[in-house]
Amino acid sequence: MSIVVVGSVAFDSLKTPYGEREKILGGAATYFSLAASQFTKVRVIAVVGEDFTAKHEDVMRSRGIDTTGLVHSEGKTFHWGGEYHAENINDAKTKFTDLNVFQDFKPEIPAGYRDSDFLFLANIDPVLQLQVREQLPNVKLVGGDTMNLWINIKNAELHDTLKRVDILLINDSEAKMLAHDNSLPRAARKVLDLGPKALVIKHGEYGATIFFRDGEFEGTHHPFRAPALPLEEVVDPTGAGDSFAGGFMGYIASQGKMTRSVLKQAMFYGSVMGSFAVERFGTERLESVTRAEIEKRLALFRDLTHLD
């Protein structure tokens, strides 16, 4: 079943211990779409500028991603600049954020997207997230992401949006900040009280844990943890979390149901897609990875965690 994703399509200028890149294709919606397209039909909603060429759009098109909802506006595409240092490779240091055309982004759902069963609200202003969610009232499942910026400056709006999100995907520090609690398991319970039926907390190199609200998903509230692959070389961490979300939501959409066992499998596919994303700069690895390589790595993740 098809999934709609709304979020940023951007250019990134990056520096990591492995090199530098200028204005390469990036953005949460881009990473999400490329990862999810391995599992299901993806429809993207985003805005780009005049510097966004057909070549850039073909990266998504060639993966079968529907770009009807990709609005081309006058001006420049959202441009993010950042650095990663060896001391803590997963910690991005933002150098600049040029919102450009993204500043006046008013997401609208193309008619052809309205029959979609799944929706992912990538990390954008929670007010826009809610507007999109309201335009697709009948979807089966809504996933969402957010960040410390919105937790700080749009906390009330974020709380409204969370009431309409089924599964929230955030990282350790965002969960602790959102819940005002330094214990992750306690923070998870408090975030689930805000609306979501399930919460995925991403731990970076330590993997990710999904917490379930009591009574949801066959009643068992036991959390489930997927590992991350111990990688000696993280070439570019950009988009790891969005690729995780793409693999996670894409697999759920491909199954069309939200059982505990589907969500567990989705956690592993999410980690697998995240592990590919960081192997090369930008979207390079996600553009080339094959389903066979994905299944092979899934077996590696199983070997990494299963007793038998």
Place this chain on the structure above:
Amino acid sequence: MSIVVVGSVAFDSLKTPYGEREKILGGAATYFSLAASQFTKVRVIAVVGEDFTAKHEDVMRSRGIDTTGLVHSEGKTFHWGGEYHAENINDAKTKFTDLNVFQDFKPEIPAGYRDSDFLFLANIDPVLQLQVREQLPNVKLVGGDTMNLWINIKNAELHDTLKRVDILLINDSEAKMLAHDNSLPRAARKVLDLGPKALVIKHGEYGATIFFRDGEFEGTHHPFRAPALPLEEVVDPTGAGDSFAGGFMGYIASQGKMTRSVLKQAMFYGSVMGSFAVERFGTERLESVTRAEIEKRLALFRDLTHLD
């Protein structure tokens, strides 16, 4: 098969978000022994002072631990004082370290211990660790622990000891410090080049990963990761790592062989024992936990990580 452990038997004075305790039974060898005694015969080598009573010794004896190697010296028992804060419950702030009788500790192997097949060198001066190791040249497997203090002030001696250790158990920061590398997987490979056939890196609330030297343990060098239990209430983190080591080494000794599958199971039992240790102050929970409770929690750890 029996395992000898050499390390500290101490008194701890603690403060955590859940309360305070004065001079309660502690020490690496104590936690290790109590955890390992659930799986195999344990023989302890340590020194205590005149303030160490029969009541304290009975905590070990009542678990069938052989205390022949527990030397009673004139003076006071090693006394550690520390605090844990809610911001980072796993990070101990040392208030004082009174070595007392531990200062002149010269570990000797009782005659009755010499037929032991397994040895664990808890976190003490690497020079003492090597002396003990040399006195038991025929053991099947040697496990060891160390800390940032020894990595800093006795680096050369530690390197000599590591050449005679089969499995080293340390935490993230110790591994990075020992290898001079901020990438855990790379640090792991470098530490394995120092001697150990396997390296267990403990990630605190994120679990632990065992890395295997190429060619060892059926040739597959793929790492294996055990989770930690997402606990809402960590009452007292003291001894979590030593309890992990006790469960890990104790299970291996109980199996008598070092196959990859035994080591994987041992990783889970280590995490299980660590999860019990932190539920109450000091050794309280380890004194009361039953094998049935351990097996029940092992099933929970499986549920937390296994797809099927």
